[in-house]
Amino acid sequence: MQYTISQTFTNTTRTTMTTLITGGTGHVGSHLAKLLHAASYPVLITSRKGVAPEPFKAVTFNWEDASTFENPFKADANIDKLFLISPDHKDPVPVAKPFIDLAVSKGVKRIVLVSASQLEKGDDFYGKLHEYIAGLGVEYAVLRPTWFIENFATTFIESINKENSFRTVSKSGKVPFIGVEDIAKAAFDALIAEKSPNTDYYVLGPETVSYDQAAEILSQVIGRKITHKQLTNEEEVEFFKSLGMTQEYSETLNGLDAIIADGAEEKRVGTPKHLYTGTRTLRQFFEANKKLWTK
């Protein structure tokens, strides 16, 4: 199903102050850095190795090492906006709070956090950080994207290329898959909007597609039959753990994946919290990245 919803935060403001991008080497963060740079907004990227691709400047930063938290503010005294990727802890607040408090004390006035469509304020993992930021009294936005289109090139790529299949617990439930470039654009808009969103909202793609349909579209694009198979919840938890995730995080992800079968993701489309719609479709992503799934 295809749908359109107008974008919300479009009146922008000009600044020479810097936006600090945590996770700036990641999928969303790297696209956000490019968008801000192209629009002449100064950017500083954090990375555990302290390196970022040209033309960006990076500082060493690691959630697991609080001695790195001062680094961004030593490198740049003009940071007033923070794009935040949460540490993957069941309760990330004890880890992230000292850094966020420091950032606010150093002049950060707006924080944009990436959470997930499925996580309400106060829920374990990103929901806890959402709650903390919303209660701080600074300007903020919590982006709640649904499942990423790019998961077909990360989470599922090995089994697609080795076994011509991928597995979920989602049955025939539909998902408004979202591309990371669209999430980056939502973050860009939230960062530069004249009026801060000061709320959380869903960031969804332009169409709802089941995993069976996604397999069919990928098959058409790469010219090879790819199938979607079902997993039990226990099998999916083991699968996520095999990708390096902790038991707790794997169980949480499995729970969020399982509710797709009951239509949980599809039902978000058109609700009051659905304030941002991306443009990238699965087919466009598959066409543009065909080589990834060629044997």
Ligand SMILES: NC(=O)c1ccc[n+]([C@@H]2O[C@H](COP(=O)([O-])OP(=O)(O)OC[C@H]3O[C@@H](n4cnc5c(N)ncnc54)[C@H](OP(=O)(O)O)[C@@H]3O)[C@@H](O)[C@H]2O)c1
């Ligand atoms: N995939 C989905 O379907 C989905 C759906 C909803 C929400 N999300 C969430 O959306 C967010 C953005 O996803 P993404 O794909 O852009 O992430 P990503 O590509 O996996 O990037 C993660 C970033 O975090 C940094 N990082 C990792 N460990 C770190 C640590 N200990 N300290 C500091 N930085 C660390 C990495 O930078 P360095 O390696 O350079 O340090 C990297 O830039 C994530 O929180 C993800 O869980 C994902």
